[in-house]
Amino acid sequence: MTDLPSGLKPLELAQYVRDQIQRGHTYSRARKHRFRWKSVTVRLTTLVLSAASTIILGLQNLDPWTGTAFSLVAVVTVVSALEPFFAWRSLWVLMEEASYRFHRLQDDLGYYIASTPPEQIDLERVREMFEQYQQIWDGLSDRWLKFRENG
Structure with a gap:
């Protein structure tokens, strides 16, 4: 757990906290996009392969196709x-x-800083x-x- 730096004025401390929050937001947004992409890719791949294997299984009188269909399954x-296993969808939602x-x-901190004169910023609220x-x-x-343990 990170501790707050000491010796900063309330406004400087509020800006420090705002920067920390921004870093957390940037991290979760980047991870969210990565996990969403992987989740969607796996779902679409599964859908395409399932559909292709089902169609090919319908052509059972052709032995090469049947073998291909079983391979796709x-x-x-x-x-x-x-x-x-990787829980990409769950991790995507978690990052969301x-x-x-x-x-x-x-937003709350930004509004507080913008609506409060610098000399009145409450250190405890920050x-x-x-x-x-x-x-x-x-x-x-x-x-x-928990998601990784269950995977």
């Missing part, structure tokens, strides 16, 4: 096993949620927002580990 089985939470916290930031990371890490 085997490939579909392997590809279908990848998604639960983390991205939302980071964005929301960033610390609370930093605690929320760390809670987002803690929740993200805990759920990430």
Whole structure:
């Protein structure tokens, strides 16, 4: 768990927390896109292979096609096993949620900084927002580990 730097003025501390939140948001957004792409790719591959194998199995009087169809069914089985193992869809949704939470916290802190004169920024309120930031990371890490354990 990261601790807040000391010796900063309240506005500087608020900007530090805002930068930390932005980094978390950027991280979760990038991971979310990567996991979504992998999840969609696996789903589409499974769909295409299943459809092709079903069509080919309908042509059973041609031995080469039948062999190809059975091969495709085997490939579909392997590809279908990848998604639960890697949990890309679950991780994509997890990153979507983390991205939302980071964005929301960033908006709250940005509004607080913009609507409060620098000399009136409450250090305790900034610390609370930093605690929320760390809670987002803690929740993200805990759920990430659960998805990976179940995979």
